[in-house]
Amino acid sequence: QSALTQPPSASGSPGQSVTISCTGTSGDVGAYKYVSWYQHHPGKAPKLIIYEVSERPSGVPDRFSGSKSGNTASLTVSGLQAEDEADYYCCSYVGSNTLVFGGGTRLTVL
Amino acid sequence: EVQLLESGGGLVQPGGSLRLSCAASGFTFSTSAMSWVRQAPGKGLEWVSAISNSGGSTSYADSVKGRFTISRDNSKNTLYLQMSSLRAEDTAMYYCAKAVRVASRITYFDYWGQATLVTVSS
Numbered sequence A: 001q002s003a004l005t006q007p008p009s010a011s012g013s014p015g016q017s018v019t020i021s022c023t024g025t026s027g028d029v030g031a032y033k034y035v036s037w038y039q040h041h042p043g044k045a046p047k048l049i050i051y052e053v054s055e056r057p058s059g060v061p062d063r064f065s066g067s068k069s070g071n072t073a074s075l076t077v078s079g080l081q082a083e084d085e086a087d088y089y090c091c092s093y094v095g096s097n098t099l100v101f102g103g104g105t106r107l108t109v110l
Numbered sequence B: 001e002v003q004l005l006e007s008g009g010g011l012v013q014p015g016g017s018l019r020l021s022c023a024a025s026g027f028t029f030s031t032s033a034m035s036w037v038r039q040a041p042g043k044g045l046e047w048v049s050a051i052s053n054s055g056g057s058t059s060y061a062d063s064v065k066g067r068f069t070i071s072r073d074n075s076k077n078t079l080y081l082q083m084s085s086l087r088a089e090d091t092a093m094y095y096c097a098k099a100v101r102v103a104s105r106i107t108y109f110d111y112w113g114q115a116t117l118v119t120v121s122s
Helices: none
Strands: A009-012 A018-023 A035-040 A047-050 A064-069 A072-077 A086-095 A098-101 A105-109 B003-007 B010-012 B018-025 B033-039 B045-051 B058-060 B068-073 B078-083 B092-102 B105-112 B116-120
Touching: A009 A018, A018 A086, A018 A105, A035 A064, A035 A072, A035 B105, A047 A064, A047 B105, A072 A086, A086 B045, A086 B105, A098 B045, B003 B092, B018 B033, B018 B092, B018 B116, B033 B068, B033 B078, B033 B105, B045 B068, B045 B078, B045 B092, B058 B068
Parallel strands: A009 A105, B010 B116
Antiparallel strands: A018 A072, A035 A047, A035 A086, A064 A072, A086 A098, A086 A105, B003 B018, B018 B078, B033 B045, B033 B092, B045 B058, B068 B078, B092 B105, B092 B116
């Protein structure tokens, strides 16, 4: 159950697009379509923004999109807004009803 | 509105025990899988444990297996995490999360609580 690998930080100016990667192995990200992404503003409850690689829950802006290629999943935030500044975590199913998170990426809106 | 309210956190000595609770409302608790996720100070999220809607299936992270026990009382709409043999590295904010099962697999968490703080220290 090793953590998925995310860059510790990412940044972009308002209106720009930013992509955050999440690298796992053929036993987790590469094996299942069950990759999810969470937005976490410190001190608040994490929020689901992407599930099953690329599905968006109701109410999540379409500026957030997800994809996967091989053992790496990605989250793209388009049209960056100030309120997008937060920590972002990927999560993958790894079998036997266990899951693993990435280390998290701090997104800064410049 | 889905609400998850954790309680039971506090300061405990190494080797001690603590039981966390999560009171759920706003959805049909008895048909929902549930999970615990934690965040140590300055660290990222770590999945801890999950339980099926009936309580008949449970799973744990290797880091807590054999020390933590997840359970639920569907008559009280409450999720529990019994923690024993606590270590300093168990110090964290503990989140209760509603989990979604797909084909009997717990796949993601659609609602989260505000967390309760557990501090393990002498």
